[in-house]
Each structure stands twice: as C-alpha cells, then as structure tokens.
Amino acid sequence: MNWLKKHKLIIVVLLLVLGSLYVYKYTYKPHKLIENSIPIFKGKASLFIQKASENLNNWNSKIIVISGRVTSIDKEGITINNEIYCQFKNPKEILLIKENLLLQIKGRVIGYDNLLEEIKLNQCILK
Numbered sequence: 001m002n003w004l005k006k007h008k009l010i011i012v013v014l015l016l017v018l019g020s021l022y023v024y025k026y027t028y029k030p031h032k033l034i035e036n037s038i039p040i041f042k043g044k045a046s047l048f049i050q051k052a053s054e055n056l057n058n059w060n061s062k063i064i065v066i067s068g069r070v071t072s073i074d075k076e077g078i079t080i081n082n083e084i085y086c087q088f089k090n091p092k093e094i095l096l097i098k099e100n101l102l103l104q105i106k107g108r109v110i111g112y113d114n115l116l117e118e119i120k121l122n123q124c125i126l127k
Contacts, residue, residue, distance in 0.1 A: 034089065034106060034123045037063040044068060045081045052109075052119055059109045065127060067104040070097055079118065080105070086124040093126055103127075 041048055041059075045068030052059050068080040077087040078097055086105055088094055097103070107121035 034063060034108060034125055039063045039065045039106060041065070045084055049081070049083050049119065052112075056109075056112050056119070060111060062109050063106065064109060064121070065104060065106045067102065070099050070101045070103065073097060073099060077124070083117070084119045084121060085113070085116070087120070087122040089123045089125055096126070 040062050041051070041064040043066065045066040048064060048066050066080065066084065068084065070078050070080060071082045072079040073094060075094070076091070077085055078094065079085050086107055104127040105121070105124050106127050107124035110120045110122050112119055
C-alpha cells in the first residue's frame, strides 16, 4: 500500500467512527426530567379539561401544572376532579395524599382513556 491509500483508509475509518458516535449520542439522549421542564400550561384542572376537550392531540407529551381536588386514590395514582388521572413518578407520594385534598401537580400528558373517560398524566410530582 502506498502512502496515499493508507491515509484514505485512515480517514474513512475515522469518519465511520465519528459518524457512529454521533448516531449513538443522538439515539440514546437522556430523558427530560419533569422537575426541570417548563410547563406550557399552569392553572386549574377544570380549565385544562376545557382546553384539552378542544383538541387533546395538541397536548400529548406536554408538561402541565394543574391544581384541583383529589376525588379518588388507588395504588398507582390519583384522580383529580373526576376527569384527570395522575400516575406518580414516585409511588410513595400517593401515601401522603388524602381524598378531597386540594393540591397542585406537575406531570406529562399521555392521552385520553376512552373507557374511563379521563385524561391521563404520568411522571407526576407534587408541587
């Protein structure tokens, strides 16, 4: 192999390694933390229900902060105003919550459950 072919081979291998590294970093980006995210909606749960009823698809994967009254509690989450179900990031937080308590929650909208007719949030934290 002459000198020019060696350098071409080294450059091609170097470009392949750098390209692979870029693709790996892009593909396996760390998840955004709810705690550090800025919410696009902050207000009462009843107001959010009104806005979401217009077009819930616009709200998918968006971070929101809502305040409302706890209407039911189960081992996986709570329901606010009978229409918003919140799954907590840390299930131990559920133990601190009582029914009819007025609280503020930050979470990510994941969609609408047609069967239970409620909006679903996950990765929720108490504010």
